[in-house]
Amino acid sequence: MAQVIVVGAGIVGAASAYRLAEAGLKVLLLEKEATFAQGSTGRSAAGVRVQFSEPLNVLLSYHSILEYQRIPEAGYRPIGYLFLVPEALAEAQEEALRTQKALGVPVERLSLEEAREKVPFLEEGLAFATFGPMDGVIDPHGATAFYLKEARRLGAEVRFSEPLLGGERQGGLWRVETPKGRYEAPFLLLSTGAWTGEVGRRLGVEIPIWPVRRVVYATAPAPFPHAFPLTIDLGTGFYLRSEGERLLFGRSNPEEPPGFTEGVDWAWLGPTLEAGLARFPFLSELSLDRRASWWGYYEVTPDHNPILGFVAEGLLVAAGFSGHGVQQAAMVGRLMAEEVLLGRARSLDITPFGLERFLKGSLVGERGIV
Template sequence: MGPDVLVVGAGIVGAASAFRLAEAGLRVLVLEKEATFAQGSTGRSAAGVRVQFSEPLNVLLSYHSILEYRAMPEAGYRPIGYLFLVPEALREVQEEALATQRALGVPVEKLALEAAQALVPFREQGLAYATFGPVDGIIDPHGATAHYLREARRLGAEVRFSEPLLGAQRKGGVWRVATPKGRYEAPLLLLCTGAWTGEVGRRLGLEIPIHPVRRMVYATAPAPFPHAFPLAIDLATGFYLRSEGPRVLLGRSNPAEPPGFAEGMDWEWLGPTLEAGLFRFPFLEGLALDRRASWWGYYEMTPDHNPILGFVEEGLLVAAGFSGHGVQQAAMVGRLMAEEVVHGEARSLDITPFRLGRFREGRFLKERGIV
């Protein structure tokens, strides 16, 4: 007997979805184009998890996921915290986001700049205050993905690697999917294909507004520090840093980076990144960069930088387009995709704001917590 659901993609979102679908008693087959799991955006993530968003659904997706990662040893959850440095120009906007977070019952603190200095030294010029999420932190995306796939297999799911989706057609209520190694059929198809979702959609004859944008993570050489730094973000410029053992990881999104599958490190963007970083965090001046420890990956971007979740047409679901937030929301998304399949709609959270139809209707969300 064939599978009930074909899950395309073995990153953390696909793995979590496969596990929850199998847990619900469905026969699941996962198809992954790479030779192993977590080789796309998952494996190249900066690994952060945070509740500090402005859209309620983003807050809750992340919070429920963090609670799941906290109970999962394989996820390697470390609550190092996220520190947002809020400029005067964003004082009111961030106050509104903070009110939303508190109304939803998630732990976020407002800090005076003096108190924030105890977490990481920074120049206070132009800043109003800071916010700190004590349950925010980092996880091990590889460990979490491996756990989900292992649990999915334990429940009967099958995972096949080196099988990219070449094409798919739906006839008679069944998806017929072709890969270089074979053909598969199932009533339901779930795309967890990250930055490749727009391309995969076109192979199905669909236009799904998700495209890749390259992002850099620069790493310093090891250096002694008195304590570990949280993931600190200067909201004035989008520059961020955090500790990784004796190193500091740092980055800043390039708004001029064109969409597409560009590869390799963008060393020309290091200058503008450091310019913003050195202004706010002068201690970085004494650190050396380790080019070999730096890396790049893709954000899977939608027009409003929020994901597309759930059914997009009969028999076809999408869980992609997280725009940098896939790792931190995958645990809860897996549960919601299983509910969407079993019940016809997600029940634990209302995912209506993140359905594809919003773009067709011209309803773009305004998430203020994009970095």
């Protein structure tokens, strides 16, 4: 019998399974798909950054990036994140910058002239820029494969094509069922991303996490050389970055309803480009590659921050990252192991991200959601 059942073989579940197995626990990982990283992990834009406003988000990402730096399979590339700050958000971004510096993470305040050395843009309405030199991108598939390999090496069992159909708590154990069998363990960890609300209902637990579609558009190879950091116009939420000879770009649609809507939203391309061209006129020189564009899901909570830790007896959740799961997974895996072994996480205080915050109305005011 397993001591911990982990549900979900994305990067968060894989990292958690690895750290739980490393701690000497017998781990069973169940994944509904035929292989790993088929949900939000595999469709991520792959960015990692420390530029958040809330200390816990800063530290979750910082410690995760430090770990990715040590894992060759993670393919970490410090291309940087460049935030273009409008006048209206200048004071809030200055406060976030002070928080980041107080925590000892590397973030720089740039003049607009300095920022334009990294990517050309129109300065109208902007106050300054911030740049994170340790921010960048990783290979989510490579990192997830590494964690699963290490988990198996340490004795974890990984079962694919086994969706969790239901379960209940009986006699101090979680007893769950898949199409292929029944399993039981004292602890059950849901790292099921956008599907967490649905999976929770199968266990009789209400978890406020919903899927919201997000789209990444890709250009054809550009007619000019470029090596742009992941650049975000905070005024509109439009972002872009170089990926080889292409550019990737996107912008979250605030009107996108929750749900498992499938396919690239081509109707949102126009509003996205309108915002992008207003700041980055050079985009008019590029053509779109529809076949290289893709879509995936954000796993969204009421305050767009994750739910971490115990939500019921023996039941833990690590989900709801609203696009930040890849960048925080490494540290979250360590913290979930501490939750199980020690009764609560010790390396970082994750109580601000507990489920009970929604019951108390104490939502997390993270301003760095893109």
